[in-house]
Amino acid sequence: xxxxxxxxxxxxxxxxxxxxxxxxxxxxxxxxxxxxxxxxxxxxxxxxxxxxxxxxxxxxxxxxxxxxxxxxxxxxxxxxxxxxxxxxxxxxxxxxxxxxxxxxxxxxxx
Amino acid sequence: xxxxxxxxxxxxxxxxxxxxxxxxxxxxxxxxxxxxxxxxxxxxxxxxxxxxxxxxxxxxxxxxxxxxxxxxxxxxxxxxxxxxxxxxxxxxxxxxxxxxxxxxxxxxxxxxxxx
Numbered sequence: 001x002x003x004x005x006x007x008x009x010x011x012x013x014x015x016x017x018x019x020x021x022x023x024x025x026x027x028x029x030x031x032x033x034x035x036x037x038x039x040x041x042x043x044x045x046x047x048x049x050x051x052x053x054x055x056x057x058x059x060x061x062x063x064x065x066x067x068x069x070x071x072x073x074x075x076x077x078x079x080x081x082x083x084x085x086x087x088x089x090x091x092x093x094x095x096x097x098x099x100x101x102x103x104x105x106x107x108x109x110x
Numbered sequence: 111x112x113x114x115x116x117x118x119x120x121x122x123x124x125x126x127x128x129x130x131x132x133x134x135x136x137x138x139x140x141x142x143x144x145x146x147x148x149x150x151x152x153x154x155x156x157x158x159x160x161x162x163x164x165x166x167x168x169x170x171x172x173x174x175x176x177x178x179x180x181x182x183x184x185x186x187x188x189x190x191x192x193x194x195x196x197x198x199x200x201x202x203x204x205x206x207x208x209x210x211x212x213x214x215x216x217x218x219x220x221x222x223x224x225x
Contacts, residue, residue, distance in 0.1 A: 034213050036213070041218070043203070043217050044214075044216050049213060096166040097143075097166055098143075098155070098214070100145075100153040100154075101152050102150075102151055
């Protein structure tokens with residue numbers, strides 16, 4: 001069964017303290033791995049798509065990387081406005097649905 | 111429109127009543143998805159539409175749940191005889207086509223509370 005597990009459930013950082021969020025996945029043929037950001041009371045906002053092991057994508061202070069079993073979202077020198085829930089999701093080859101993990105809640109304190 | 115619009119934003123209903131949730135996707139987006147998000151949990155897939163057909167409705171929890179879509183436009187998710195466990199945020203998303211590499215565009219959701 002296709003599955004996505006994210007860790008940690010919650011992460012508290014000081015402003016400027018870099019860290020990484022983990023997404024482990026099991027899928028029968030990966031078509032794509034996605035990262036989203038979700039703010040309270042809003043729908044998820046798309047960040048990145050990764051397709052194959054070794055691929056990296058960057059956006060401002062965020063960098064996503066992909067291996068055959070995991071993806072990492074690296075946050076460099078975070079700011080309080082980076083506080084949100086970060087969701088990882090996978091789409092299996094031959095399937096229509098995207099399967100989401102439970103997310104990591106990130107809190108960045110000034 | 112500029113984004114995915116969902117209505118109502120909040121709905122409180124009594125157990126046993128039927129509710130209808132509406133989603134207006136981005137114009138031109140042929141793919142439409144419904145997800146459910148319970149408090150503190152991830153998104154749970156419900157149904158996928160391509161145009162007005164539903165190639166994958168494997169996530170609908172029971173026969174109390176149904177959904178339809180008019181052409182490549184509005185979709186409604188109907189929950190009959192609501193139960194307390196149906197309380198959740200129901201999110202709609204759309205994309206240009208299935209497997210869109212730019213990901214989905216989500217609405218802000220309908221928060222359903224069954225009392």
